Amino acid sequence: MNIKASDVKALREKTSAGMMECKKALAETNGNAKAAEKLLKEKGLAAVEKRTNRATSEGRVFIAVKSDKALLCEVTCETDFVAKNDDFIKIGNKIAEKALAKGYTDVNDELLGVLLDLATRVRENMTLRRIRAINIPSGSVASKYVHTDGKIGVVVVLSVEPLEKAADTTITEFAFDCCLHIAAYTPRYNTRNDVDSAYLAEQKEIFAKQVADLDKPDKVKESIADGKLNKHFSDICFMEQPFVKDDKVSVAKKMAEIGSKIGAKIALVNATLFQLGL
Known part of the structure; x- marks a missing residue:
């Protein structure tokens, strides 16, 4: 059967499979594009199932935030090449946003299903290793940071009294600096009471x-x-470490200094660190 190059190209764009794979799938299905797409997905799923015991030591951390909640998730794969792929990054962000929007606090079949579509296309073992939802109380300031390689993600939530001070840029900048601090120093605990x-x-x-x-x-x-x-x-302990931007004082003392400067009481509500594989 004569397979048109335009049909092969269209199938490749839909499935991300190789040109020869697309041509072969069209030939096996007598040029039926839908059947060929299904065949490629089935082959991809079979390939993934064969690789389920392969280690998924690469991947990225993704964070989604809205007014009253934040969510971190860790999505893993086999190779660094796939972890850097735009499709992988888009899927990771989609999973984080979906989990946040639906209020999920644990990995479930719906979220895994989102990942499975990409896994079948690239034929690489992937998994949603963990998610964590964080409440952001009213009047609090939340900040997030994901390192450029995607292997570290941080969310910090600070309470502020009086509430009107929460909009002060000094606090929002400090919250972000706390994220940078945690990403740089990776403290095991937030305070000594958490040890x-x-x-x-x-x-x-x-x-x-x-x-x-x-x-x-x-x-x-x-x-x-x-x-x-x-x-x-x-x-x-995060609160007792020398502050990343002023190592003469601890994080706790810097927090108190900033609060005194703007006339507010600032306290740590939550600081969550996700490191790939840990």
């Missing part, structure tokens, strides 16, 4: 052993161990 109790107990034991053999009174040893613990908090 896992088992991890905290382990660190206290480590520091106590480090000072145990010092030739000093017990109270001095305890003080030194406490100092080590406080230093550790400044390494792992």
Whole structure:
């Protein structure tokens, strides 16, 4: 059967399959474009199913935000080449926006279905690894940041009192700087109160052993161990880390400084970091 080049081109534009694959599919279906499109999708799905055990260590983080909610999602694939593809980026943003609009808080079949269409076309294993929805209380300031390579995404929400101060550009700029800070320093916790109790107990034991053999009174040893613990908090806790744009003060102190400057009380509501694969 004579297959027209225009028909092959049209099928390729609809399916993103290779020219030869499109021509072969049209030949197998006697030139029926719809049947050929279905055949290519079936072949693509079969290819994806064969690859389901392949590692999906590449991908991107996507963020969608509206007035009262934000949502982060992590979409993974097999290769960096696909992760950088415009179609992959469009699908990731579509998933984030759909999950946000419908109020989803967990991965579900509908969201996975959006991803499956692209997976069948490029014949690469993909998955929606996780999503997280964040409430933005009234009068709060929310900011987001996704690193240029897409592998890190951050959402920060700050409460502001009085409410009219929430529109101050000083606060919106600070919220964005907090996102940059978290992306750069990737703190494990937001505050020391968030530190896992088992991890905290382990660190206290480590520091106590480090000072145990010092030739000093017990109270001095305890003080030194406490100092080590406080230093550790400044390494792992966002609010206690030296602020990215003024490392002479902690994030908490910079927040207080800015609040005092504009006559407002600023507090951290939420700081969420997504790192690809973590």
